[in-house]
Amino acid sequence: MFNGRYGMDELGRFMLIVSAALMVLNIFVGIRALWVAAVILLILVYSRAFSRFYDKRRAENMKYLEMKSKFTSGKTGGAGGFSKPGSKPKNDGKRVLICPYCKEKLRVPVGAGKIKINCPHCHNQFEETV
Ligand SMILES: [Zn+2]
Numbered sequence: 050m051f052n053g054r055y056g057m058d059e060l061g062r063f064m065l066i067v068s069a070a071l072m073v074l075n076i077f078v079g080i081r082a083l084w085v086a087a088v089i090l091l092i093l094v095y096s097r098a099f100s101r102f103y104d105k106r107r108a109e110n111m112k113y114l115e116m117k118s119k120f121t122s123g124k125t126g127g128a129g130g131f132s133k134p135g136s137k138p139k140n141d142g143k144r145v146l147i148c149p150y151c152k153e154k155l156r157v158p159v160g161a162g163k164i165k166i167n168c169p170h171c172h173n174q175f176e177e178t179v
Contacts, residue, residue: 054099055106060113064094149175 071087074080100106143156151171157164163178 054101055097055103057094057098058106058110059117060110061094061097063113063117064090064097068094144179146177146179148173 068087068090071083071090075083075087097106097109142159144159146155146157146166147153148155148166148168148170150168150173153168153170155166155168157166157177157179159179161179163176165174165176167174
């Protein structure tokens with residue numbers, strides 16, 4: 050019955066699975082929006098399958114496969130791909146020191162040996178080995 054039509058592809062199968070999952074979830078949690086979303090997805094799946102616009106459907110499928118490969122490669126590549134820039138461990142060549150006078154946090158380079166630190170807050174100087 051898919052003669053001359055686009056038919057099912059990876060994206061279509063994925064949407065079917067999501068749609069089924071939403072319906073099952075709806076049974077358990079009873080949220081009507083889930084059911085509506087599932088039905089909309091199903092309609093999308095079938096309108097894609099019966100579509101005559103091969104190029105558009107193929108482009109959608111390629112986009113989906115690209116996204117999927119990015120997601121899966123990010124997963125296997127370790128947690129590094131998902132960490133935020135701010136949540137890095139403090140091994141970026143800097144170290145946080147506390148000024149003994151005003152207790153202000155100061156970032157100093159690591160590995161410089163004994164250095165004189167000029168606190169920008171209280172303008173006191175102190176020595177520290179880093
Ligand atoms: Zn200070």
